[in-house]
Amino acid sequence: ATDNGGIVATSAPVSITVNAASGVTYGLTNRPAGTAFLKMPKSFDGALPLLLSQTGAFTDVPTLARANGLITYTVNTPLWSDGTYKTRWFSVPNDGAPFIQGDQIGFATNGEWTFPAGTVFVKHFELATNDLDQTMRRRLETRLLVRGTNGAVYGLTYKWRPDYSDADLLTNSLSEDIVVQTAGGTRTQTWYYPSPQDCLTCHTPAANYVLGVKTRQLNGNYLYPDSGRADNQLRTLNQLGLFYPPITSEFNITNYPRLAAVTNTGATLEDRARSYIDANCAQCHRPGGPQTTFDARYDTPLANQNILNGILAKGDLGYDHARVVVPRDILRSVLYDRMNTADSLVKMPQLARNLIDTNAVVAVADWIRSLPGVPALDPPTIHPPGGTAVGSLTVTLQHSDPSARLYFTVDGSLPGTNSTPYTGPVTLTNSVTLKAVAFDTGFNNSVAATATFAIRPPIQLVSFSFNSSGQFLVELQGLAGKSYIFQASTNLINWVAISTNVAPANLFQFTDASSTRFPYQFYRAIEEP
Known part of the structure; x- marks a missing residue:
């Protein structure tokens, strides 16, 4: 008999209990043999292929016909990559059944998987160049991540040629402006091609180098293009003999952790937000990682993640009492603030992101507002919002809550209830930094609205x-x-x-x-x- 791992064995008769499977056909039924490293070197110090066609990942590069051994997969919650379309494959080296442990993934229901040397991950990126027709796409790059013999990885980026005949290895990072058609004309989107050094910024040792291929990301249905059949990816990969130890009962898969897409409105706000944080932050924000302010891993219970009211390590962005996340206060939630900007000095993740993921920003904001706690007032509006004037300038403060009490300062200090109360328009005759805060019963006070005015004398x-x-x-x-x-x-x-x-x-x-x-x-x- 041959088990799910491909092991052939003979024994004396034994009594067994069989847990019947679902009866649903698997997404794939045959695991192809896969060459270790494809045609890539065993380490970054080796001779790196200069062309994608030389890597062994594709038998025909222009048509993206994958090499034997590469298995297509997807993830439940993708890393945000400026709205690009991604296709993913991986190859675990093997010579065919029977499979031994060295031919298999070290499977775990939680945390990270382990992969044998010679495993290769391939990710292909395309960008829609017409906002009104997402099928009009341009090939940007194809990345390879190779598990070396030392347990670490190296990553390479291949930039596609305009005629799609091949893609060229990039030895350094590169930014390219791409024109995208819109309903009103055109817009320009900047795409960042990462360098080999950039790859290791995210593929960290603490994350075991491989980011997306794990239980919580692959525990979901996928329509396999090779067979045209949909199946749970864990179920299919287990049947192919890819896991050690194998999943002994497919019925348990439904109890394994599963990330939720940020756009999945059928999932709870907490699941959607925490899944997104896991996929976009956990490569660095985890114990032993380069950033330990909070633990972004979905496997860690929310109460232990140091996200809610977590103390900041790298700046409050100018907001008083800011934390990683402050329940019901999005502006003091620096995690939200860093998601909601493309400023290179503030944004997170810092690498390879030039656009804001608006779907994620909305979902995370809704989650923060849904958390238990005292709501915070919005900051006042300052009119005008700063600028230069000659002689004098009249400034007004407004707030959407008519019962809110407004206080302000003109020396740049944080206003409190002992500061000057706002009772009407303020005339400025000197250059000042004006800050204003709103207070009201039943609310936490707002963050400070700030405006800088340069008032100079007339000629x-x-x-x-x-x-x-x-x-x-x-x-x-x-x-x-x-x-x-x-x-x-x-x-x-x-x-x-x-x-x-x-x-x-x-x-x-x-x-x-x-x-x-x-x-x-x-x-x-x-x-x-």
């Missing part, structure tokens, strides 16, 4: 004189780089422009060459917008 007369020709000279103080119109009048009603100049410095001069023709004149200088 001023410094001195005047006459030159040796009797022409009138005036020295003025304004702002370097601004344009000024110097005008003259004999009656204070009719004004004539004498000259228009860009001030080379804050102190500048005007000369009226016609002043000798008049017994007297009046002058004024006007700053252009």
